[in-house]
């Protein structure tokens with residue numbers, strides 16, 4: 001048995017490190033959670049090296065993640081003094097090399113918040129911060145409810161056999177995001193494709209299929225073509241929102257001005273759109289699918305929330321903790337630092353393992369139980385500190401509205417086939433969940 005970890009505590013077996021670091025390890029959720037538990041029990045802050053990847057510290061404890069996240073000058077997201085020198089997503093070396101080849105040397109494939117630090121990050125986040133607060137979102141509640149009802153319309157009275165993920169959980173958050181952003185319905189398919197291509201090409205490692213990899217030349221050509229299509233659509237869109245402001249988030253972003261009174265460069269608007277379209281989609285759909293799976297496994301919980309819909313927020317919080325669809329973000333140390341008794345070095349990289357933190361027995365009793373009555377529920381599925389998820393209130397609102405509309409219709413819910421999980425170490429969750437939903 002080879003070992004990959006050298007730190008305090010037990011040496012980390014290669015299979016544990018590999019299970020967590022490699023996207024392939026995330027398909028088998030049971031083994032993944034066992035690997036997280038091994039780390040928390042035996043070496044909660046472990047430096048490991050997996051073939052093909054940079055050495056990395058696996059941060060498995062809730063308290064260590066919080067300590068890192070609250071000190072963004074010491075643990076940067078975007079590379080600190082050298083923007084683009086660090087990738088806030090922990091990819092294999094070949095993928096990072098490929099990103100550098102596309103951008104001319106930088107790991108910043110996109111001008112969006114997770115790649116930014118300090119003043120740039122604050123200024124760009126401030127553009128839409130207020131819009132995403134609960135007070136700002138209130139005005140959208142009825143529109144979102146209409147979209148939720150529209151998704152449910154397809155359910156026939158009696159038995160409906162469906163793949164809850166494809167038929168239900170995925171389309172709804174996408175429609176919400178597109179409509180809040182102000183993309184006209186007829187443009188939605190194009191924008192969805194462009195966004196997926198953009199994300200898919202830059203993130204070759206996290207591609208959600210098992211397709212044969214394409215040659216670098218072909219991929220680079222596709223990348224350039226996608227970017228050009230995307231930017232040209234978007235330039236027109238931005239100009240339109242400057243000339244004809246509306247109440248959508250695109251208007252806020254297109255019209256934002258810097259301290260000097262000039263508009264923000266358009267690259268930030270592109271970054272915002274891609275971040276919202278991608279971060280706001282799989283995350284919410286995975287959480288919804290995970291909650292429905294648990295309700296199918298625990299009919300007594302389904303009945304509880306049908307009878308007490310005012311407690312649906314507790315169900316959502318537990319769903320967020322249990323699923324934790326964002327599996328990690330990465331940070332890099334700008335200086336030597338003593339963390340949990342160990343000296344980490346300037347330049348070291350860290351994977352913040354949110355799924356592990358959300359099963360940490362220091363914080364949660366019986367963490368492997370899905371228990372929507374859990375209180376308090378101090379999960380960090382949305383992260384913590386200045387990079388904490390800007391879409392958290394929107395995600396909770398969307399989920400609440402969908403569950404308020406859907407649960408009363410359910411006569412019974414049964415899992416009728418094998419579940420499948422997305423192969424990724426980044427944003428994941430269920431890829432397939434065949435269910436029989438009998439409508440009352």
Ligand code: HEM
Nearest residue numbers: 113114275279280283284326382383384387388389391395
């Ligand atoms: C269940 C749903 C969601 C989960 C679990 C989730 C989780 C996260 C996490 C863990 C982070 C990183 C936080 C950190 O580094 O400390 C994040 C950042 C972010 N999320 Fe979400 N998210 C969700 C939904 C959304 C939605 C609906 C949007 C879109 C509006 C969104 C937009 C963003 C953006 C733009 C960032 C980057 C923030 C920054 O770097 O300052 N997310 N999210």
